Amino acid sequence: MTLARLWRALRRPWVARIGVIILLLCLWEVAARWWVDPMFLSAPSRVFASLPALFETRGVPAALRVTFWELAVAFVLSVAIGLAIGLALGLQPFARKSFMPIILLLYGTPQVTILPLFILYFGIGPASKIAFGVSHGFFPIIMTIVAGVQNIKPILLTSARAMGASRWQILRYVVFPHMIPSFFAGMRLAMTGVLLGVLLAELYVSTAGIGHFTTLFTQNFDPTRLLGLISVLAAMAIVLNEIVRRGELHFSRWHTE
């Protein structure tokens, strides 16, 4: 009886999911301890144990802070620029028809190819990372905002106008509430883009951010600290993504169809 209950508890999907993760970590631990040269791979237990030492490494906390600021600034700028351009294009059919194809074309081109240009124009400091992150982040916001504004039922706009709403009132009470779900979907995509852009630029060349240390640890064959740093960054990315996703769920709840 209790055994059957235990078995049922273990069969729950999230328990099994954690089981899979633990199994993978065990495999990694075994591989790192007995098969692979310690120059290249370090066991998860050692990585975890070295996390305090990583944070005491000179410059690492500052580098993490710099990278976090780059991400934050790039995200805020992407949202602001994307929102402004998206609203301008979404609310004016003429502007949309003229410029939307250009934006779609730019969105489709691989921006990695012009990464060296960003470094050339903005230097090797944080400015180039922010600029490159923004270049990845603001397109999805424009896309979703334009789509969101277009999806507003015309009858809502007509009736608001018929009841004598001013331009600002229409924006405030009709357009904005209807835009929120797509706006948050865009923010989620923008966060993914900003993370990709900033981290790519960091890895390419960096003076103060984490890119400097990933290069350093790779060149010194120090997989323990490299894995530790990558884990910390991955955790940071997961937390940032999760915040935006929660926001999306929270703010789009009213809009069920």
Added chain:
Amino acid sequence: MVSRHDALAREPAASSNPVAVLRDFWQILRTGEFLGDLRVTLTELAAAFAIAASCGVVAGYLISRSQYRIRVFEPLFAGIYSVPIILFLPLYVLFFGLGPASKIALGATIGFFPIALNTIAGFGYVDRTLVVAARSMGASDLQLFRYVLLPAALPIILTGMRMGFTVALLSIIGSETIASLAGLGHRIVHLAEGMEMAPMFAYIAFVVAIAAILNTLVSALEARGRRR
């Protein structure tokens, strides 16, 4: 800021006039000097995509065979997919070296997740009525797969493959830019570091054109596969 802008304005090296770029673009096409780098990048892309597509489809199919496995693995894959995998590039360089192997491995990893997730979605959510109807008409396992599951799942899998192809291409060019010995991304960085602006812009235009052609090709193939 002002002094840097002045410096940029005076320094012709930081930008280039379009005529010179066009001339160099033509030069690159005529002399065929791009062939070596293009071959490296395309070989890496082909290998990475082949690995990602075969592993992704097989893993996705195996997972999609039971509702329980879908509920265990789909959130796991989706979670990993939301982490920027480019972070692991230094590790890949450490394991596989600076050559093509690290690019292939990274491209394959990044391309794997959209393909696997879409394969799960494609096979996992086939309308039960169709499956039951085929079964009651006496379809064998093979017939069920060939005539019901595959046609229902194929459009979604193809979309996953297009997404996987695009991200694999991006990550391969990106990792060539960051650390490599050859390839188109490497060539652009090489020219940028030598401050040879006109040929650099010409190569950027070339890579953008190649990417556009490849993406159009893949989208066309996807559309064709969906129609059938």
